[in-house]
Amino acid sequence: MIALNLPEQLQTKRLVVNRLRYEDAEEIFYTYASKSEATKYVAWPTHQSVQDTRRYLDYAVGAWHGGTDYAYSIRLKDSNLLVGSFGIVNDHGKVSFGYIFGPNHWSKGYATEVCQAMMNILKTLSGVYRIWTLVDVDNIASAKVLLKCGFLEEARLSKWFRFINQNNIPKDCFIYLLPQNILNS
Secondary structure, X not given: OOOOOOOOEEEOOOEEEEEOOHHHHHHHXXXXXXXXXXXXXXXXXXOOOHXXXXXXXXXXXXXXXXXXXXXXXXXXXXXXXXXXXXXXXXXXXXXXXXXXXXXXXXXXXXXXXXXHHHHHHHOOOOOOOEEEEEEEOOOHHXXXXXXXXXXXXXXXXXXXXXXXHHOOOXXXXXXXXXXXXXXXX
């Protein structure tokens, strides 16, 4: 696996995006990982304890070094308050991503801001030939973010994914793709 040349930190107008650290565990847990409303559309189970979050961070640190999964914290620039995280999975140049925010930080434009910044980096990396993500069709807020960021709905897949925090019932999903003309610009 060829690792992506991703920065450990980047800044946007309002946000500081840093590689996840062990020291983030409690903030992650209390901001979003333990919140059922925040974890409804993610592939991992809602955390029941800070220890669950620490186990995830063990994985995240190792995966970054392995070049397969890059996890970032998202903090407000003016207060250093943790508001969410952004993750990138590298499958030999086919790159997928996802994000999550604490419910107190929804509808403030943070997801669009960080997604645009990350896409500006990802689309310039050598070896990246596809940038995509999977979204539950009921996750309208994320769909709007992706469209604002230049993604196109590539497909609707019937009963495609079992979201663990939705009782593992197969859900319809959209695949969103960053178009080639944007990717190669």
